[in-house]
């Protein structure tokens with residue numbers, strides 16, 4: 001097991017390529033979903049600039065329940081269809097929100113959040129949770145972030161028993 005000592009640098013594409021390699025390294029030989037989620041939320045939070053929250057919600061009895069994360073304490077339960085997280089899960093699609101104040105029903109866990117991206121986590125056709133990343137600046141996430149984060153989410157899904 002190796003741990004990165006420094007933040008990856010370069011273009012977004014290069015940074016996400018580096019992060020994918022690091023995630024694969026962290027997941028190698030480990031199939032525990034919570035442990036892998038904890039490491040992935042930390043990897044994202046400590047490697048990318050301008051973030052204030054990065055973490056998982058897991059679907060339990062039709063409710064999204066807070067999982068491993070980095071950042072300030074957050075709301076524990078989110079109903080399907082509610083907030084950005086519940087909407088991404090219900091629609092089964094990634095949501096990129098440039099301005100959270102303009103998203104109807106946005107749940108403000110951290111008042112610092114200005115923009116947000118939420119990836120649904122789908123395993124064998126079933127929603128198992130979401131990966132949520134928040135930023136304290138407007139329109140933080142572009143198409144390259146979406147592609148890179150969706151790839152990291154897929155690596156977690158493939159590597160973990162859930």
Ligand code: SME
Nearest residue numbers: 074083084085106107109
């Ligand atoms: N903003 C999210 C809630 C989760 S926190 O951002 C960590 C939402 O609207 O679903």
